[in-house]
Amino acid sequence: MSPCVVIIPAGGSGSRFGGPVPKQFSLLGGVPLLHHTLRIFEAHPHIFKIYPVLSALPEALGLAWPFASARVQPLACAGPTRAQTVLNALQALQPLHAPDTWVLVHDAARPCLSRSALDRLIQTLQDDPLGGLLAVPLSDTLKRQNDQVCVATTLDRTGLWAAQTPQMFRLGNLLEALRAHPAATDESSALEASGYAPRLVMGETTNLKITWPADLKLAQAILEVRDAHRSGI
Template identity: 35%
Template sequence: MSQTHSLVAVVPAAGVGSRMQADRPKQYLSIDNKTVLEHTVDKLLSHPEIKKVIVAVSEGDPFFPTLSLANHPDVIRVAGGLERADSVLSALNYLSEKQDFEWVLVHDAARPCVKLESINELIETATGHEVGAILASPVRDTMKRSTKDDHIDHTVERSNLWHALTPQMFKVNQLKRLLEEALFSGISITDEASAFEWKGMHPAIVNGEASNIKITQPEDLALAEFYLKREKETA
């Protein structure tokens, strides 16, 4: 990398993950005796330029205090909100008071398989871009648009079509301002980049690894375990 940066990561982790059909949110399910959240935060902190990780969890979360993360000197807990954007904004409000970091990487709690090489590329691209950047992977399958009653309406052209991944990296103050404006205006913000898109700005895309999966379904847990094990064996 051409330049060294001191960075902070934000992990929104207030979701309930109902699709996992488990007795706890997906970020607290275990892979190899560690929760998904612990794998994710440990991965972020293993990057030499990420100095702090802010985790946004629900106010009454009974699981987070039981983790070693709760007492980690480089992990900060803030109160999460009902939606992802609320949780990210809570972390950004904390950050803006400290004014220690110019850039922030926002990363899903349930993406423990992100590679450090991908984070390197993201940092280099984002810091050299006027808006910021996200990791994404190109769509490889044939895409169909359906009708409301689940019949095929038409095939969607897949060229220039991407799966948005995380981390997504932007300037702290700019992301904070745009999230505040979007929430105030009732705009649906599904990821951080969408706040910039709403204002007509165009973040860069960094081609990320397809292995950077988000655990959402029960079968994803085994796949994540496979990727983490393979990474450990090849390290």
């Protein structure tokens, strides 16, 4: 299969999360959240390069950076939005990688991506002409609010999925789509706006995105259960 590289947008401030440091540098089990996320991909044999995209290089931010491997190469080109950050990274990588290179874009604040979900994404899409994303079918009943924050209507959840990351597309296609649709809220929506239909690959509910401080406790519990399982406890 074509080589896979990973882009991890990590330049945001995490304003909803709050705290003394940006969310992606908050500690999870004594280790910065971003480091947990990087380790997922560093351990995978099909990942050629991993590019965390920061507002400045780690030394300029005063960050400890334990990833001496040449596979992890920070980029200092984060933009004001996720789409702009990913677009900046793709433009920086365009001279280094072929247009058909698989690019996996993953949220810095999703530290619980499992190896099985990552394998499933890569194996499902490796021969796909376009690519796709991890997602899970919605199970909760959905309500739309009115101006008084009361229920206006109940929505039909049939066929609705909650998008996750990684989202996996060819470098050339994704670069073109984000240039054309810079306001896209994720990579899939940029491809959709360009007329494509990305494939949905079954994700896992444990692949949660850290949004609020309480989410760190849930993520810690998920990681502890996995560690115990691997240790045979």
